[in-house]
Amino acid sequence: MGESSFSEVDYRYFRKKVLERAGIDLDAYKPRQMRRRIRQLSEKMGYASLRKYWRFLEKNPSEYERFLDYITINFSEFFRDPDRFRELEGRIIPELLKKTSNLRIWSAACATGEEPYSLAIILEERYPKVSCRILATDIDEAALRKAEDGLYEEMHLRNVSLKRLNRHFTKEGDKFKIKDEIKRRVKFKKMNLLEDDFPREFFHLILCRNVIIYLEDEVKDALIAKLHAALKKDGILFLGGTEKILSPQESGFKPAGACFYQKI
Ligand SMILES: C[S@@+](CC[C@H](N)C(=O)[O-])C[C@H]1O[C@@H](n2cnc3c(N)ncnc32)[C@H](O)[C@@H]1O
Incomplete structure (x- = not known):
């Protein structure tokens, strides 16, 4: 058909x-x-x-x-694209923390919460004392309710090490519940990326992953421009594995590793 x-x-x-x-x-x-x-x-x-x-x-x-x-299409999983998450943990976040002690992170299109909670796990483990706010937004209210609930099936946890699983989750039947100390680091909010206004020059790090692939080219370009405006200078935009900014310079970015772009 x-x-x-x-x-x-x-x-x-x-x-x-x-x-x-x-x-x-x-x-x-x-x-x-x-x-x-x-x-x-x-x-x-x-x-x-x-x-x-x-x-x-x-x-x-x-x-x-x-x-x-x-x-x-709100599928997600913890530490999706694990190599990039390792880079985020080992290089990107430490570099950002050299410039600020009050890190502001936004997980835009966070689906059911796996992405912002993965970030919160990294921060809890590596920087328990650092003040850091993670804003997590999505257009889908049902996804946000699941995110706030924080209860996950095993298939969403395949990239979580056993050590992390034991430390940050409690088992509930055949599911796993994220612990409150991780939950507390994330604030969920409904937001339509294509319609709503964003704060200007506010975030040090924005994750907008696996959403722009579904968008028409013009819509995608307009969204990239809005995300650029929402980042502070030298801030980092983290895209999904199959998403690219074709002419980063023209969009006000320079490449900062696979999937990472730094605001010029
Ligand atoms: C595939 S998920 C990505 C989840 C996560 N970022 C990841 O990479 O695993 C795509 C998400 O984009 C959200 N989305 C789609 N259009 C949106 C819009 N206009 N504004 C905000 N979120 C949107 C969907 O609700 C869905 O949860």
Whole structure:
């Protein structure tokens, strides 16, 4: 089946409804992927028409939540891309701490919390006395609720050493709960990266990983510019493994290792 098996009029209607209710503009994301995901989900529920599927979503809050989860793709795991996390721990954070004793970090698009908690674990272990605030934001409220709950299945913990697992988690049934001393270091907040304003020249380190790959090029460029403005001079932007800034200089950055960019 082709990607546009929905009528264009219905898709426009559906897009408007999602924008009104969730504040998510489907057009900001790569259209083929987005339409495929919506089609898969609506057909799975037995709806070939998007208008009918929307009516169904309006009447079924849990299905609406499932739909949002699915289109926002909020998979994450602790220490995702472990080599880069080692670099963050061994080089990037120590360098930032040479310049400030009050580190401000933002995990933008934090999904279910694995990313900011990984940072908090590093800070708790290496710099227990250093004052450091980690802001963690996402557009998806259900993901944020899970993040605040801090309870994880084993598959999200495959990069966590046994030593860290024992020190920072408690076992609850077949899941693992992050301890309060780690939780306390992170503040979660709902934020739409494409719509909301960011503080200016505020953060020393911003992680924005595995979200810009889903965005249309123009939307991605505008977001990179907003993230640049939110960083302090010499601050670091940490992107996902498959994400790149094509002309860093033009965007006001210089490369600072694979996946890391420093604000000039
Ligand atoms: C694949 S997860 C990335 C999680 C984490 N950064 C990582 O790399 O493991 C992508 C996240 O981006 C969030 N997201 C998508 N569009 C967003 C937007 N416009 N504003 C804020 N978050 C958004 C989704 O809700 C999802 O949780």
